[in-house]
Every structure is written in structure tokens, then in C-alpha cells.
Amino acid sequence: MEGMPVSMGGLRTLPWYVAGSQVLGVASVVITGVWMGHYRGGYAWDGSTQEFNVHPLCMVLGLVFLYGDAVLVYRVFRNESKRSVKILHALLHMMALIISIVGLVAVFDFHSAAKIPHMYSLHSWCGMLTFVLFFIQWLLGLGFFLFPWASAQLRSWYLPLHVFFGLLLLVMAVGSCLLGITEKLLFNIMETYSRFTGEGVLANILGLLLVSFGVVVGYVVTRDDFRRPPNPEEEALSVHFKTLSEGEIPSSP
Amino acid sequence: MEGMPVSMGGLRTLPWYVAGSQVLGVASVVITGVWMGHYRGGYAWDGSTQEFNVHPLCMVLGLVFLYGDAVLVYRVFRNESKRSVKILHALLHMMALIISIVGLVAVFDFHSAAKIPHMYSLHSWCGMLTFVLFFIQWLLGLGFFLFPWASAQLRSWYLPLHVFFGLLLLVMAVGSCLLGITEKLLFNIMETYSRFTGEGVLANILGLLLVSFGVVVGYVVTRDDFRRPPNPEEEALSVHFKTLSEGEIPSSP
Known part of the structure; x- marks a missing residue:
């Protein structure tokens, strides 16, 4: 996506977008918690529906909120060293990964205890695809960018794919939550959903909040004038060397 | 999203991505048609569930397949005049709009005849939001880019938003279809869905095909070296003037 010249919009709006994303993300986590806690009987770890309730909370917290914040760090910490931001990016994604694994174990446990077949629904197909791709992307990210294993050529080949799949996986995570x-x-409430009951409306609002979080994060990371400024000294030392095409600015995830 | 230098990947792969997108798009439309035609009793226009069946077919054909193709025209017709491609872009979106209106009328008719409340589900909220934003975006696109009503400044301000929302609406359309x-x-098949019945598996595959169509279209339009080359003569005559920031290439939707 191409951006406006800095003079027309510029960085002064970035904090507002970031603050907005955090309000939307925290609201999504809280509403998921209230939905499962208040309307669906709370939480447990015993194979019951209370164990199932851990699943939505972990997925929204891990694969949406923490994942989205991991994506945002390159825009938020614009003036920190690239290496520190990379480590924070990897750590947030590791937290997202661990929390989403807990969420997955919860739903598989619940299905097994209740003798419900696994992996038959479109939600499960999309969600599992998102999780597996996220895990692969996280491993590749570590191997290519954090550890000095990959050649500069390989890194520069993978970087735009890492950025594309990074945003795609956030979109797929939000979509899987909506499913x-x-x-x-x-x-649970097929009979009363069409009567605009409190639970149904709350869950629909949660869906819109998740979409809004994804939209704001997507806007912040694709807008050109929010991009991290290239630091010539760092660029010379790190993998983010200039590409071969004329006048192109080195890519920053 | 930043791209690779042209020398490393380049335009020779573009036709394969475009062909792939068309295979995925046509397969999605055909499978929707087969699902509604074979498993759900075919089509009619009498307020029955056969009228409902018109809804999924129109939305997949209009808001996903034709919409996606309208987005792709700037990459497919790289060497045609900008004005011709703009007109094709607007016409494809107009077809998408008309077909999706037919699809919306079908489901509202069906709900009214069956005394089912309108607009209570997350699917209806997301779908209607997508349609309304699409209609607004289409009107703004006409006003800003096809007719000479907007100033060059306004056009250059709106262009990156038009591109961002254009891709966002494709994502939202695919997400709404999955819901x-x-x-x-x-x-319809809650009892048998978990037994991996033919209809359930077919519909899940349809969901994955729709996601894949969106991913391929999104990849093609965000990859830097697939971007339409700037034509200095056209740029001088048209609205796509150079932005003020140093060395920036004028934006092409």
C-alpha cells in the first residue's frame, strides 16, 4: 500500500491508532472473558464445557491480541534498536503461541471427554490451518531473522513473504474467531439468537470488535508513512541491506 | 508490503497467479451452485428456501469472484491505457454490486416470507457492513477517479485509502461468506455435520477455496514487482502525479 507524503498526515496520528488498537484488543479479551464467564458458566479444567470456555479466551488473547501487538512493535518502537524490537516481536509471538496451545488443548480435551468428533467444522479447519501456519512462520522467523543462520539473499527473499503471511495470519485468526x-x-442459543438476546448481541459486538482490531492493526502496518525509518548504520550492520532494484528502500517488517 | 527486486522473481510468475486465482474463483462459484442446486433443492423466486439459495450463489459470484477480478484488472492489463482499465474496474464492480443486490433481496424476501427476523446474526452484521462499505467505496471511486470532480490533492489523499479499503472489503466479503x-x-445439518457427511465436507472445501482466492488476489495486488509500471506521459496527464515525498513512485491502485 502506498502512503501519503509525511507532510499530509504523518506520524502524529500514529499514537492514536495504536491507542485505538489497544482499546479494541483489550475490549475483545474482556468481552470474551465475560461471555464465557457470565453467560457460559465460567472456567475449569476437567473436560466439561467449563474447560471448553478456556478455548475462546485463549485464542482471542493469544492469536488475536498478543499476535496483533507483536505485529505492531515495529511501528510502536520506532527508535529502539532493530535487534531489541526483533526480540520483543519474537517473545510476544512466543507468548501468543503458548497461550493458543493451551486454548487448543482445552477444546480437544473437551471434545474427547464429550465424545464429540474433532476437526469436522469449517471453524476447526480454518483455525487449525491458521495455527499451523503461525507455528511454521514463527520457526522460520527465528531461523531467518533472529539467528544468523540464513544468508542475506535468503533473508531478503523471505522478508516480504514473512510480512505478507504475518498480516494474512492475523486476518485468518480474526476470521476463525468469528466462525x-x-x-x-x-x-447454545439457536432458539433465542434471532430475538436479539443479550448473549447474542454481546457476541456479535465481540465479532465486530475483533474485526476492528484487525483493521486498525492492518492499517497501521501497511501505511507507508508509519513505516520504521531506515537507519543507515544499522542497515549496514544487519541483514536489511538495500535491494538491487534502483532506489528501493530496504524492507522493514 | 515490500517486494523483491524484479530480477529475483519478476513478472513471469504473474500469469500463473492470475490463472490460479481464476481457477479458485470459478471453482468457488461452481461449488456454491452445486451445493445449493444439488443438496439444498435448487433455485426459485417465490419466498421459499429455493429463493434463499439464490443468496449464497449471488454473493460468492458478485462480492467475491467479480469483486476480486475487478481488483486484479490493474495487474492483468498492465499495458492498456489507465482510463480503459479504470472503466473496466468500475464496470466489474458495478456487476458485482448489481448481483449482490439480487442476492440480498433474495435473503430478505425469504426471511419475510418465513417470518424470520432480519439482521440478527453476526453473518448478517458483517455481510451488511461489507455491502454498505462496498457501495460507498464504489460511489467514492466513481466520484474521485472516473469523473473529473475531485481535485488532484483530494485524489492523492483518497487513493491509498481506496486501495486499503478495497482489499479489506474483499477480506470481509470472504469472511462473511465463511460465516x-x-x-x-x-x-440444516447440525446432527450429521460432525460425521463428515458429503455436504459438510463440500461446504468446508468451499470455505477453503474462498480463502485461497482471497489470498492469491491479495498477494498479487500487494506484491511490489507485480505493480503496474508508471507511465510518465499518462502520469503527467492524469491524476496520478508524483507525491511530494522524495523519490516516491506515484501510487497505482
């Missing part, structure tokens, strides 16, 4: 919301509502 | 697939399956 999960729809499934959960139709399994 | 619709999940709703339809749980309304």
Missing part, C-alpha cells in the same frame, strides 16, 4: 462465535451461538 | 457457510450448515 467460532457463530458456531458457539448456534450450538 | 454464512457455517450458519447454513448448522441450521
Whole structure:
């Protein structure tokens, strides 16, 4: 996506977008917690539906909120060293990974205890695809960018793919959450959903908040004038060397 | 998204991505048609569930396939005049708009005849939001880019937003379709869905095909070296003047 010249919009709006994303992200986590805690009977770890309730909370917290914040760090910490920001990016993604694994174990446990077949729904297909691709992307990210294993050529080849798949996986995570919301509502309140009951409206609002979080994060990371400024000294030392095409600015994830 | 230097990947792969997108798009439309035609009793226009069946077919054909192709024209017709490509872009979007209006009328008719409340589900909220934003974006696109109403400044301000929202709306359209697939399956085959019945698996595959179509279109339009080459003569005559920031290439939607 091409951006406006800095003079027309510029960096002064960035903090507002970042603050907005955090309000939307925290609201999504809180509403998921309230939905499962208040309307669906709370949390447990015993194979019951209370164990299932851990699943939505972990996925929204891990694969949406923390994942989105991991994506944002390159825009938020514009003037820190690239290496520190990379480590923070990897750590946030590791937290997202661990929390989403807990969320996955919760739903598989619940299905096994309740003798419900695994992996039959579109939600499960999309969600598992998102998780597996996220895990692969995280491993590749470590290997290519954090450790000095890959050649500069390989890194510069992978970087635009890492950026594209990074944003794609956030979109797929949000989409999988929306499918999960729809499934959960139709399994539990199919009879009353069409009467605009509190639970149904709350869950729909949660869906819109998740979409809004994804939109704001996507806008911040694709807008040209929010991009991290290239630091010539760092660029010379690190992998982010200039590409061969004339006048091109080195890529920053 | 930053791209590779042209020498490393380049334009020779573009036709393969475009062909792939068309295979995925046509397959999505055909599978939707088969699902509604074979498993759900075919089509009619009488307020029955056969009228409902028109809805998924129109939305997949209009808001996903034709919409996606309208987005792709700037990459496919790289050497035609900008004005011709703009007109094709607007016409494809107009077809998408008309077909999706037919699809919306079908589902509202069906709900009214069956005394089902309108607009209570997350699918309906996301789908309607997508349609309304698409309609606004289409009107703004006409006003800003096809007719000489907007100033050059306004056009250059709106262009990156038009590009961002254009891709966002494709993502939202695909997401809304997936929510619709999940709703339809749980309304009709909740008892047998978990036994991996033919209809359930077919509809899940449709969901993955729609996601894949969106991913390929998104990749093609965000990859730097697939971008339409700037034509200095056209640029001088048209709205796509150079932005003020140093060395920046004028934006092409």
C-alpha cells in the first residue's frame, strides 16, 4: 500500500491508532472473558464445557491480541534498536503461541471427554490451518531473522513473504474467531439468537470488535508513512541491506 | 508490503497467479451452485428456501469472484491505457454490486416470507457492513477517479485509502461468506455435520477455496514487482502525479 507524503498526515496520528488498537484488543479479551464467564458458566479444567470456555479466551488473547501487538512493535518502537524490537516481536509471538496451545488443548480435551468428533467444522479447519501456519512462520522467523543462520539473499527473499503471511495470519485468526462465535451461538442459543438476546448481541459486538482490531492493526502496518525509518548504520550492520532494484528502500517488517 | 527486486522473481510468475486465482474463483462459484442446486433443492423466486439459495450463489459470484477480478484488472492489463482499465474496474464492480443486490433481496424476501427476523446474526452484521462499505467505496471511486470532480490533492489523499479499503472489503466479503457457510450448515445439518457427511465436507472445501482466492488476489495486488509500471506521459496527464515525498513512485491502485 502506498502512503501519503509525511507532510499530509504523518506520524502524529500514529499514537492514536495504536491507542485505538489497544482499546479494541483489550475490549475483545474482556468481552470474551465475560461471555464465557457470565453467560457460559465460567472456567475449569476437567473436560466439561467449563474447560471448553478456556478455548475462546485463549485464542482471542493469544492469536488475536498478543499476535496483533507483536505485529505492531515495529511501528510502536520506532527508535529502539532493530535487534531489541526483533526480540520483543519474537517473545510476544512466543507468548501468543503458548497461550493458543493451551486454548487448543482445552477444546480437544473437551471434545474427547464429550465424545464429540474433532476437526469436522469449517471453524476447526480454518483455525487449525491458521495455527499451523503461525507455528511454521514463527520457526522460520527465528531461523531467518533472529539467528544468523540464513544468508542475506535468503533473508531478503523471505522478508516480504514473512510480512505478507504475518498480516494474512492475523486476518485468518480474526476470521476463525468469528466462525467460532457463530458456531458457539448456534450450538447454545439457536432458539433465542434471532430475538436479539443479550448473549447474542454481546457476541456479535465481540465479532465486530475483533474485526476492528484487525483493521486498525492492518492499517497501521501497511501505511507507508508509519513505516520504521531506515537507519543507515544499522542497515549496514544487519541483514536489511538495500535491494538491487534502483532506489528501493530496504524492507522493514 | 515490500517486494523483491524484479530480477529475483519478476513478472513471469504473474500469469500463473492470475490463472490460479481464476481457477479458485470459478471453482468457488461452481461449488456454491452445486451445493445449493444439488443438496439444498435448487433455485426459485417465490419466498421459499429455493429463493434463499439464490443468496449464497449471488454473493460468492458478485462480492467475491467479480469483486476480486475487478481488483486484479490493474495487474492483468498492465499495458492498456489507465482510463480503459479504470472503466473496466468500475464496470466489474458495478456487476458485482448489481448481483449482490439480487442476492440480498433474495435473503430478505425469504426471511419475510418465513417470518424470520432480519439482521440478527453476526453473518448478517458483517455481510451488511461489507455491502454498505462496498457501495460507498464504489460511489467514492466513481466520484474521485472516473469523473473529473475531485481535485488532484483530494485524489492523492483518497487513493491509498481506496486501495486499503478495497482489499479489506474483499477480506470481509470472504469472511462473511465463511460465516454464512457455517450458519447454513448448522441450521440444516447440525446432527450429521460432525460425521463428515458429503455436504459438510463440500461446504468446508468451499470455505477453503474462498480463502485461497482471497489470498492469491491479495498477494498479487500487494506484491511490489507485480505493480503496474508508471507511465510518465499518462502520469503527467492524469491524476496520478508524483507525491511530494522524495523519490516516491506515484501510487497505482
